[in-house]
Amino acid sequence: MAGIKVVDCSIALAGPWVGAILADQGADVIKVERPGIGDIARYIGVAVNGMSALYQAGNRGKRCIALDVQTPSGGAVMRELIAKADVFIQNFRPGVMERLGLGYETLSATHPDLVYVSVSGFGPDGPYAAKSAYDTVIQAYAGLASSQADPNDGVPVFLRQTAADKITALTAAQAVTAALFARARGAGGQHVQVAMLEAVVSFLWADAAGNEMLLDADGSQPSSFVQSFPPLRFSDGGYGIATPTSDHDFAGICRALDVDGYDDPRVATIAQRNVHRDLARDMMVRCYVNAATMTTADAMARLEAQRVPCGLVVAPADLYQDPHAVATGMLIESEHPVVGRLREPRPPARFTGEPAAPGGPAPRLGEHSDAILAELGYEPAAIEALRADGVIA
Numbered sequence: 001m002a003g004i005k006v007v008d009c010s011i012a013l014a015g016p017w018v019g020a021i022l023a024d025q026g027a028d029v030i031k032v033e034r035p036g037i038g039d040i041a042r043y044i045g046v047a048v049n050g051m052s053a054l055y056q057a058g059n060r061g062k063r064c065i066a067l068d069v070q071t072p073s074g075g076a077v078m079r080e081l082i083a084k085a086d087v088f089i090q091n092f093r094p095g096v097m098e099r100l101g102l103g104y105e106t107l108s109a110t111h112p113d114l115v116y117v118s119v120s121g122f123g124p125d126g127p128y129a130a131k132s133a134y135d136t137v138i139q140a141y142a143g144l145a146s147s148q149a150d151p152n153d154g155v156p157v158f159l160r161q162t163a164a165d166k167i168t169a170l171t172a173a174q175a176v177t178a179a180l181f182a183r184a185r186g187a188g189g190q191h192v193q194v195a196m197l198e199a200v201v202s203f204l205w206a207d208a209a210g211n212e213m214l215l216d217a218d219g220s221q222p223s224s225f226v227q228s229f230p231p232l233r234f235s236d237g238g239y240g241i242a243t244p245t246s247d248h249d250f251a252g253i254c255r256a257l258d259v260d261g262y263d264d265p266r267v268a269t270i271a272q273r274n275v276h277r278d279l280a281r282d283m284m285v286r287c288y289v290n291a292a293t294m295t296t297a298d299a300m301a302r303l304e305a306q307r308v309p310c311g312l313v314v315a316p317a318d319l320y321q322d323p324h325a326v327a328t329g330m331l332i333e334s335e336h337p338v339v340g341r342l343r344e345p346r347p348p349a350r351f352t353g354e355p356a357a358p359g360g361p362a363p364r365l366g367e368h369s370d371a372i373l374a375e376l377g378y379e380p381a382a383i384e385a386l387r388a389d390g391v392i393a
Helices: 016-024 053-059 072-083 104-110 135-142 163-187 196-205 247-256 270-275 277-291 296-305 323-328 369-375 380-388
Strands: 005-008 028-033 063-066 087-090 115-120 190-195 239-242 310-312 331-336 340-345
Touching (some): 016 087, 016 163, 063 369, 087 163, 135 163, 247 296
Parallel strands (some): 005 028, 087 115, 115 190
Antiparallel strands (some): 239 310
16 A cells, blocks of 8 residues: 555544554555544543553554644645545544535545545435444444344343444455555546445344345244354363364364264264254253363363364453464564553554554654645644644644
8 A cells, every 4th residue: 555645534443443454554644633632532441641542453553633624724734635645534424524525526526536435324325324323333233232142032232342343444444445446447536435334234144144135044043153152161261162064073073072973864964963953952062061071271182183173262361372373473562652562463464575564653643743734835834823723733
């Protein structure tokens, strides 16, 4: 993404993480925030010296200008920034940017090559378009909470993370690169609209809406084929997971955990296990019972010896000590000028010949205001006048 300029005036995580991903890949991303308070994400969750972990994750590698775009002069500066950009990202409710004179139709009229990204909760139309949409609201509407419900009582369970925001950001980041690729092939710019609801529904239905997708299914199986995979609990308090999907895996977990009968023709193949589900389920229950009598090390060694897909349950606090994480450099430590010591994941995509590293420290509010305005041609006196008027900080 080197050479790509991005202007990002989004807040929270669904919009900002799009820019962070592009910054990791070399784009010059300018974060536009309100003077005074800035992005609300600065204050959410664990924070040090006024900067949160959430803000660092969503805004690493960016430069920041504190700009009041609701003022005439602030709006003019914003239009100048966007005029020099390849990508513009915003995640306000439909209609907000239009009222500020920063809507797609207005900007594309003079900048037809602009890739304009609108991230919203429910999209630009429909009866829910104007609704506020935080992550849990989308988890509820899109089916994540329902799909996590305990099969025994049916009570919806929300994921204890902003999954909808992150799913949306990943979807939007891929869409941005697709739009830039289309532009490079002569298609010009375009308006990329990503609704959180649609991004999460698409994500969920890949594997957790089987009966809803195959309308002629008999309904005898749960819509999510991973619904029946609880964690293994071992005698020393450790937890793990095994996923016996193939015939080899099913036989392997039975051998590893001392359960006989895996060579019974009724459970020997995945097709027969689908027919004789109760028998297969009973054998898996026995596997779990036997695992509970074994130590974590013993059980995992047995499963690994049979080449059963398995893993330990590892908390984020312990991941930095995991031998695979250490060997692969999965987590990178650095010194942040505001928050101090920082440990964060390396970008997951590795490109041949290019280092995979986070874009850098998230900026202080208004840290680069003067430099960004100077790049637009503003003289020091003009910059100070904007600051005196409260347009920038």
